[in-house]
Amino acid sequence: MNFLKICRAALLLLLVTPATSSAQTVWNNKQCAxxxxxxxxxxxxxxxxxxALDSVKLRGTFYLIGSSGVVARRLPEWRRAAQRGHELGNHALMHPCDxxxxxxxxxxPDNDLSKYTVTRAVSEIKANNTLLAAIDGKTARTFAYPCGDLQIGGVRFYDQLQNDFVGARGVTGGLQTAAQIDLTNIDAYSINGQSAEYMLDLVKKAQQxxxxxxxxxxxxGGGHALNVDLQAHRQLLRYLKAHEKDIWVAPMVEVAEKVKAYQQRNPSTPR
Structure with missing residues (x-):
């Protein structure tokens, strides 16, 4: 009887371990990303x-609008942030929304995506890539859709940009395994006034x-109509730092590269 129990346990381990191991490998051998x-x-x-990020040695992704005066006025500071490992992502040249x-x-009217052509949208995003490369010297980065808008006249403009980016971040909240992620529209939770408890609960769900x-x-801590309390943000960073042995915190470009490699190794996995 004991022998049968051992055999069943061994079989269960063989069945479960590959999936768990695969999940942890893509997240840099940690529980989640x-x-x-x-x-x-x-x-x-x-x-x-x-x-705040530098104080706890964590890195983030900053999606820059190329035409922003803050980019022009503080360009050396953006360059130093990139040198410390933060990603300067592409948020389009003019941030057009539908x-x-x-x-x-x-x-x-000047920044109305519904009045753009696909060619114009693609050209402006590529121009912003050139600007960002001049700042940080990097060629690999990710894109974030302004206002989460994916289409112009029913056409997904990012289809013409997939060779220019590792992935693109959207605005729809969701937790996804590496197999489920759509690298052309990566899920993200928009934070506007939510508490530290709300954000920490999301992290714990991702771990599980x-x-x-x-x-x-x-x-x-201000600066935009969509805002998170500075202390709540600090609490989130402290939790991530305290649990860094279990949580992989990295810029989007690094995570997207891992996901892309995983999906290329597992092309039959449904998404």
Missing amino acids: VVLTYDDAIDVDLDNVVP GSLPGRGFVT SHTLLVFLFHGV
Whole structure:
């Protein structure tokens, strides 16, 4: 009887271990991956976020709008942030959003994605890549859709950019395994006023499910209409640092590269 129990346990281990091992391998041999992303190239990124991340030796992804005055005015600081391992991601040159959608009264005629051609959108995003490469000297990076808008006239413009990026971040919340991730529209939780407890609960769920968790921030301690409390953000960083043996915290480009490699090794895995 004991022999049969041992055999069953061994068989169960063989069945379970590969999946668990695979999940942990893609997350750098940890339980899960967490990516901290910050949109729009605003002053608080450099004033509040970069110092907070550096203080606990964590790295994030900053999605820069090429036309932002904060990029031009503080370019040496962005360069130093990149040198310390933060990713400077592409958030388009002009941050165009689809003004034809409900609630888009803030969209100006000049930056209305619904009035763009696909060629114009692609050209501006490529131009922003050139600018970012001039700042950080890097060729591998990720893209973030302005306002989460994927299409122009029913055409997904990112289809013409897949060779220019490792992946693209969207705005739909969700925890996903490496097999489930769509690298053309990576899920992310938008944070606007949620508590530290809410964010920590998401991290713990990612740990339990061995999934990728992406946070999408704008203002941190002010600076934007979409904002997270500075202390709540600090609590999140402290938890991630205290559990770094179990949680892989890395810029989006590094996580996306791992996911891409995993999916190429497992092409039959449904997504």
